Amino acid sequence: MTTRVLDTISPDEMMTIAAARALKDDDVCFVGIGAPSAACNLARLTHAPNITLIYESGTIGTRPNVLPLSIGDSELCETALTTVSVPEMFRYWLQGGRVTVGFLGGAQIDRFANLNTTVIGPYGEPKVRLPGGGGAPEIASNSREVFITMTMSPRTFVERLPFVTSFGHGKGKGSREALGLTTKGPTKIVTDLCVLEPDPDTRELAVVSLHPGVTREVVQTQCGWPLRFSSELMQTPGPTDVELGTLRALQERTRRAHGAGT
Amino acid sequence: MAEICSLADAIARNLNDGETVAMEGFTHLIPFAAAHEVIRQGRKRLRLVRMTPDLIYDQLIGMGVADRLVFSWGGNPGVGSLHRFRDAVENGWPNPLAIEEHSHAAMANAYEAGAANLPFAVLRGYQGVDLQNVNPNIRSVSCPFTGETLAAVPAIRPDVTIIHAQRADRIGNVLIEGIVGVQKQAVLAAKRSIVTVEEVVNELDAPSFNSVILPSWTISAIAIVPGGAYPSYAQGYYRRANGFYKSWDRIARDRVTFTRWMQGNVLEQGPEAFLGHRFDVVEALP
Numbered sequence: 001m002t003t004r005v006l007d008t009i010s011p012d013e014m015m016t017i018a019a020a021r022a023l024k025d026d027d028v029c030f031v032g033i034g035a036p037s038a039a040c041n042l043a044r045l046t047h048a049p050n051i052t053l054i055y056e057s058g059t060i061g062t063r064p065n066v067l068p069l070s071i072g073d074s075e076l077c078e079t080a081l082t083t084v085s086v087p088e089m090f091r092y093w094l095q096g097g098r099v100t101v102g103f104l105g106g107a108q109i110d111r112f113a114n115l116n117t118t119v120i121g122p123y124g125e126p127k128v129r130l131p132g133g134g135g136a137p138e139i140a141s142n143s144r145e146v147f148i149t150m151t152m153s154p155r156t157f158v159e160r161l162p163f164v165t166s167f168g169h170g171k172g173k174g175s176r177e178a179l180g181l182t183t184k185g186p187t188k189i190v191t192d193l194c195v196l197e198p199d200p201d202t203r204e205l206a207v208v209s210l211h212p213g214v215t216r217e218v219v220q221t222q223c224g225w226p227l228r229f230s231s232e233l234m235q236t237p238g239p240t241d242v243e244l245g246t247l248r249a250l251q252e253r254t255r256r257a258h259g260a261g262t
Numbered sequence: 263m264a265e266i267c268s269l270a271d272a273i274a275r276n277l278n279d280g281e282t283v284a285m286e287g288f289t290h291l292i293p294f295a296a297a298h299e300v301i302r303q304g305r306k307r308l309r310l311v312r313m314t315p316d317l318i319y320d321q322l323i324g325m326g327v328a329d330r331l332v333f334s335w336g337g338n339p340g341v342g343s344l345h346r347f348r349d350a351v352e353n354g355w356p357n358p359l360a361i362e363e364h365s366h367a368a369m370a371n372a373y374e375a376g377a378a379n380l381p382f383a384v385l386r387g388y389q390g391v392d393l394q395n396v397n398p399n400i401r402s403v404s405c406p407f408t409g410e411t412l413a414a415v416p417a418i419r420p421d422v423t424i425i426h427a428q429r430a431d432r433i434g435n436v437l438i439e440g441i442v443g444v445q446k447q448a449v450l451a452a453k454r455s456i457v458t459v460e461e462v463v464n465e466l467d468a469p470s471f472n473s474v475i476l477p478s479w480t481i482s483a484i485a486i487v488p489g490g491a492y493p494s495y496a497q498g499y500y501r502r503a504n505g506f507y508k509s510w511d512r513i514a515r516d517r518v519t520f521t522r523w524m525q526g527n528v529l530e531q532g533p534e535a536f537l538g539h540r541f542d543v544v545e546a547l548p
Contacts, residue, residue: 033340056366057288057441069504070339072289074497077440085474086288086313086444087374090367095386118363123396129351131337131344134314138367138387167390179389180411258504 009239011192012151014211016042017243018236019103019149019190028052029101030094030139033071035149036103038250039190041067045246054093056135058084066257067250090135094142102143104136104166105150108158111204111225112175113148113168113186115140116161123163133165140166145184152191152222159225169203193219195236199228209234264434264457264481269533272456272483273299277308281421284311284373284452285318288443289339290497292318293426295490295536296458298528301325311420313369313444314339317493317510320346321528324520326356332418333361334369341507345514355517363397368415373444375417376451388413423452426491427476428498430459431466434478440497442474449476458487460499489536503539 019039023029025048031040033055041064044051052061057072061081068076077083084093093099106115107130117136121127140146146168150156168186169175176185189196195209206228207219212235220227239247265272277283277300285293297318300308309330312319317338322328324346336347350359364372371383384403394400394413403414425445427436436457438445449455457476462484468475493503493510513523527535 057443059441069507070289070502072441074290074440074495074501077497083441085442085446086366087370087447090370095367126352129348132335132363133365133393134335135366137365137391137393141387141389164390164392170390175390181389
């Protein structure tokens, strides 16, 4: 199924395609902006045409022809089954337990899939002030499970987070249960190099699949803690013609729609 | 009953220095023209409330009209940082900005509690996260029936809420459609409210019996400002100027460039400038 264009595929494209594959046709997916939005729409345009995509602006069952720049572009509302108010979105649909997958990005992640999107340095004296949590803290706690997609580097995959914006598996097994959380939390992290999943016994992330052409050594150099690798380490299948063609057409339509920003 | 008047009069009569003001609109219908008028009238020490500060509060903060901000996501959507917001938080420029930070779920609930005349909102949220360690307004309550611990945040009760809407009728009833965000809750939670609209019509022609309509008697003042949500958008009138959102990154990154842009495009302009913006975006449609 892999193609002749494999040599030219970028790590970002492989990340989006691998992330899209994690979604099922009957999922109800709360979509984070950026990398998750590309992956979720690629899934809808390939193997999961009936997936329900929800954006926090209140759009339910949206089918955008181009990727939105913001979570509230008119394209999302115009192509949605229905659009509800923001309080209703967070109360009835997310807190109400209707969301099967919350798909998040992040600035930093730790070995237990906790996320930081708030601050680098002390909160009161920030070195870099990031945008903050937005919908993510409650997407992470109220979705039945959480997928995360982000680019791997020693600055993003860190030993210790300066701030926990969204709770993953805390300090390991039992952390979610201790807080009364009944949802699964992060079950899959898709990066530009590999796929990681929490170990069933410890909840520490372990690499379960390496993308084509990527070695264990390369992955380790891009991670700030000593990585664990699954005893059944797989290789991520390369992209199909349909996956890569659909993604590139989507990105091209998006580029034309949003303008360059002069 | 809403008074239909000029934007300058609407702001002058309804917003005072030091007050708490919410300018809402979740990506859609952001009241930029009204914010520019607030800047031109030189309001000071405002306590700003808004889920997503967006470019509108980047501009207000950079011009020094605010000393406090309540918010839940402070970025330029799909682009990156809000540089004026960051400069205020990281460096205190042009003045220190105190922040009270929440999640979207908490702020949406807090507006709803305000509209419902309740003292606080309750939600299943904030479990295990650090925000509750840095924001003393994130607390908890026990469910009196099950004992479950739930998060609690104070209701949002602005002195003034400012929104932009598609249209009003001549009595001052206002229609909002598309992504409706938290505008209804924010208006009903506030003591006073100002609405800018694309147009005033004889009949609202609401698309359904259940359309979002704010009755005239819930609104203090209405000003007609075509294009007043630019560079955000008004569904049915003009699209979001995504190119401008990208350009803002360069404009706002540098203090001098920002100040010059605000001088030429805000301080030396009036609300009528937004009419041209609207046509720019319509003509730019593919």
